[in-house]
Amino acid sequence: MTEAAAGQKIAGTRHPSLEMRGITKQFGAVVALSDVSLSVQPGSIHALLGENGAGKTTLMRIAFGMIAADAGSILRDGTLLTMRSPADAIAARIGMVHQQFSLIPAMTVAENVALGGKGLYRFDDIADRMRAVATMTGLSLNPRAKVASLTSAERQKLEIIRTLAHDATLLILDEPTTVLTERDTGELFEQLHVFVKTGRSVVLITHKLQNALSHADEVTVLRRGKLILNAPMSSATRESLTTAMLGTVLNDTPLARPAANRLHVVARVTAPAVEVFAGEILGVAALEGAAGPLLRLLAGRGQGPTADIPAPERTGFVPENRQDEAMIPDFSLAENIALRNAGQRRGLIDWKKVNEDASEVIRQFDVRAAGLEATARSLSGGNQQRFVLGRELGDNPSLLVLENPTQGLDVNAAAAVHERMRAARNAGTAIVFYSSDLDELAELCDRVVVIGGGRVFSSSPDAGEIGQLLLGIETAEHPIA
Amino acid sequence: MPELSLLADALVRATPLIIAGLAVAFAFRGGVFNIGAEGQLLVGAIAATAISLWAGPVLGRLTLFVALPGAAIAGAAWAGIAAELRRRFRVLEIISTIMLNFIAIHLVSFLVRGPLQEPTRIYPQTESLAEAARLPVILSGTRLHAGFAIAILLAVGFAWFFRRTALGFRIRATGAAPAAAWSAGRIDVGRTSYIVFLVSGGLAGLAGGIEVSGVTFALYENLSAGYGYTAIAVALIAGLNPLGVIASGIFFAFLETGALALQRDFAIPSSVASVAEALLILAALAVSSLRGRGIPGLKRVRPT
Secondary structure, eight states: OOHHHHHHHHHTTOOOSEEEEEEEEEETTEEEEEEEEEEEOTTOEEEEEOOTTSSHHHHHHHHTTSSOOSEEEEEETTEEEOOSSHHHHHHTTEEEEOSSOOOOTTSBHHHHHHTTOOSOOOHHHHHHHHHHHHHHHSOOOOTTSBGGGSOHHHHHHHHHHHHHHTTOSEEEEESTTTTOOHHHHHHHHHHHHHHHTTTOEEEEEESOHHHHHHHOSEEEEEETTEEEEEEEGGGOOHHHHHHHHHOOOOOOOOOOOOOOEEEEEEEEETTTTEEEEETOEEEEEESTTSSHHHHHHHTTOOSSSOOSSOOOSSEEEEOSOIIIIIOOTTSBHHHHHHTTTTTTOOSBOOHHHHHHHHHHHHHHTTOOOSOTTSBGGGSOHHHHHHHHHHHHHTTOOSEEEEESTTTTOOHHHHHHHHHHHHHHHHTTOEEEEEOSOHHHHHHHOSEEEEEETTEEEEEOSOHHHHHHHHTTOOOSOOOBO | OHHHHHHHHHHHHHHHHHHHHHHHHHHHHTTOOOOOHHHHHHHHHHHHHHHHHHHHHHHGGGHHHHHHHHHHHHHHHHHHHHHHHHHHHOOOHHHHHHHHHHHHHHHHHHHHHTTTOOTTOOSSBOOOOOGGGSOOBSSTTSOOBHHHHHHHHHHHHHHHHHHHBHHHHHHHHHHHOHHHHHHTTOOOHHHHHHHHHHHHHHHHHHHHHHHIIIIISSOBTTOSSSHHHHHHHHHHHTTTOHHHHHHHHHHHHHHHHHHHHHHHHHOOOTHHHHHHHHHHHHHHHHHHHHTTOOOTTSSOSSOO
């Protein structure tokens, strides 16, 4: 199959293994990618760096045919590709290993490798293919083992073997080292180096600077959907990449931040150790998904252990997932208002009062709805967000936990939310605020805790410092909060 | 007046369908797939019979006030087994309640041939209930008993309960979206589901108690003509709306009594009615999903 052909490519015209030109993608009003180009050379490991939400995964999902780009073209070994689905990408011998594994634990390794193939399942064929992959890269697993018995490193390995068994010569790995120990990470990169030796290529999506610096041959940096840097790794330094990822942080005039009431601890958990005081906005910075459990614990919505101080009776919570967690889509707006504190309410529901509260939220937060009896489902995304925020803020809570509350809002609506957060803080509410936008954290917060690598650091509200801590760079003394 | 007596017969038949239909609607609204109304109804019938026979001579006219609550408690306890299995071992109630139906059916068989059999030991049934332990007839000259009035009152009370009370709202929220009920409403979803199991089972048990005290006056096998199963259809056709359950319960009762009359007078098999019931359920499900809403509680793929 491949080695001879790939070898010729190196010797011959030497087209890029993958070239993406002028890729633009918009989700609703959000521009995810704007005119991004990328070129992956054969025989190289290409690091795609950027913060959360920079557009790395979106770009690679486009390369893998999962999302259609609004504009731009994709070339594979110099040939223009038409991508309608991942099947087209697989036919073009592109393989992608997603951050979330897509394995079936109850099945064997061989059966999982066979998934997505066509025709009959024959164990011997699959075992042959797996042997071929093993001789090519050194990646090997027992084909008869049950996936349920594998460690996460082995599952990662299986994902890669499966992709390679389907003849991929361009391998896209989305944050492959998140689940790996340091030793497994080293082993993975050794195998990737063997893999690319014969003219194949790897695109490595990562936010870990160290992985990119020590193992990649080329680097592309995205920031907020824009291409910032595309260079061979030899010309990049830790400093240049950090700046490219985070941008130069402008220190605008600090806002007056009233002192928090240090005597009044509103919420506290011990593992990790976090305290929230009345009258402060405590920012939480974390990589995608890592803050969820802590936020829910603080808000009294945790699943397992409870916080040291039980969440106050009036605790507002705005989850990121509005549709599933914040409201009941088939209930009317009035009923969704009644949902607030439904767990504590006894006796009868005063619907007149509920309707008044609902009208108040709709008026104050400019929710465009057909009326109180309209279902929550009928609202647009932005209106749903304002409705939920209005409900949780409207109750004068003593503690308010917000998870990406301005996501999906336009600039003015976001500013209005910020204004209300400040007003609530000044009125003595303790606010815990998670945002994936570090500038937003820096602008609003009195204090910030950063969750990185399973540890919690306290940081000043400065986007640069927060960003570095998130990348695992400890620049100064950062006491564990 | 034969028409009046036909109407009364249909309403007598509608009584267990409405009450068990309310039991099913209550469960489904609360996100609990109680398929076990049949078993809970039978256990309620056992309890009402046993209480009436043993305590009847002492209690006299007060017997009903003990026997009917006893039937409800027995039904709740029977559903409580499924609730406990779900809470402790995450056993799907769809499975456990069906299995409990079989156990209840065989429990009746055992009792009417054993401890509860009538004194002559000839027939597989219990002694008849004393006159004082029976539900009064509310339309003289017919068999229509007070149980029908209880069914209507329960439906109205149930509608009010869901609309006005905080607990009713918690149950609706838990059934519609458990994740949001917990996260936005801070509702104890597990506890709420438990209550739903017990109330639903209690209603079904009461249906069984009323059937014994108002119609059969004794416990025997096949006491329930599949009321607990037809109740699922009654609840679904009503869109889980308690007032709608009255209408759909009466409708199904007419269908069944009519089918029996057709079989008797024209030799048309009464299974035609069963086929018609099944087709109606399928049509109702299709229409509700076409309207894009689905029947609440039935959209949930995985139980929590």
